[in-house]
Amino acid sequence: MKRLNDVLAEQQSMSSVVGLTDVFEGLASMRIAQVKDQVLSSQHFFNELWTIYSQIRVNKQFSYGRGYVPPEVNKELLIAITAEGGLSGDIDQKLISWMLSTYDKDKQDIIIIGHHGALQLAAAGIPYKRYFKLPTHDNNINVSPLISLVRLYSSTVVYYQSYVTLMVQDIKKIELKQAIEEASKKASHTGKVISDENYIFEPSTADVASHLENTMMQITLTQTILDSKLAQYASRFRSMKNASEKADDMMRDLKREYNRTRRFIADERLKEVINGLSKIGAPS
């Protein structure tokens, strides 16, 4: 049987754990709501840009912001977005295994985002071109260094974690150009044409189209990173919820143990009193 003071101390520390997990749970759900708002707002911005782009681009292929210059590297670029820390369960492992199942080092190069994925690639002995830290903040994510690499390659595929619901996260892959065209389906298509005949361009139509392609790639990549972060927050939220429920159960057990210990001590004292009384009252 534990001492009453020990049970009390354990109960107090468990109550702090319950409080902390509740705070973390609240923080995770708040960040989920913030990220969702950001994705919606950037989608609106993207739609406006796509509307202009689709009016300028007449029979022209999406060229990853390179203009008419061919790609420098005739390979496919694979980008994997993983978690920074190791508290993401096995979802990163699944993501890396999926990417490596079709990986061909002669035809593909890898860029890894997130320390967790980099560790797994290193453990598998797979070299990667560049490593980026997963941004800690959700606002103004700077993807320019990533875009400058994407522009060098003939095509780009992104592997990432996706938020389905608060309790379900999935892994997905997208081809960047296809993802931009997918996202553009939500934009309005007026069918009007913007050309040198009805517009003044500064510096030129091609430069404006390349700039729009760059910006749309940045938005799409940022949205993919945000989706990954959303999935990670949801996963953390789920862990915190489970931990909070477990801590509540332990709190109940400790309360029961505390009451049992208190009763045991009271019983012991009563026994001692009765024994004492019986000794005093016993005939010599």
Add this chain to the structure above:
Amino acid sequence: MADQTKTLKVKVASPYQVYFDEPALSISGVNKTGPFDVLPGHHNFITLLQPCELVIRMNNNDQRKVIRINGGLMHVKADMASVFLDV
């Protein structure tokens, strides 16, 4: 001298924030050629903006809104100037 009663709708936004969305008398910025102003009735115009201070003249009392930018794209059409700031 431009007509000081006419306005154009000016919107300055980044993917995650709208910085200005109101009628104004003019908007000034800098592109590769140099500083320029857009007034109501401007011809359809698309330009890439250099890092500069966007100056929006809001009314005849010389009330101005100044937004420092790193670059972006301005689209002017039918008395509406939209500035899409770089990410």
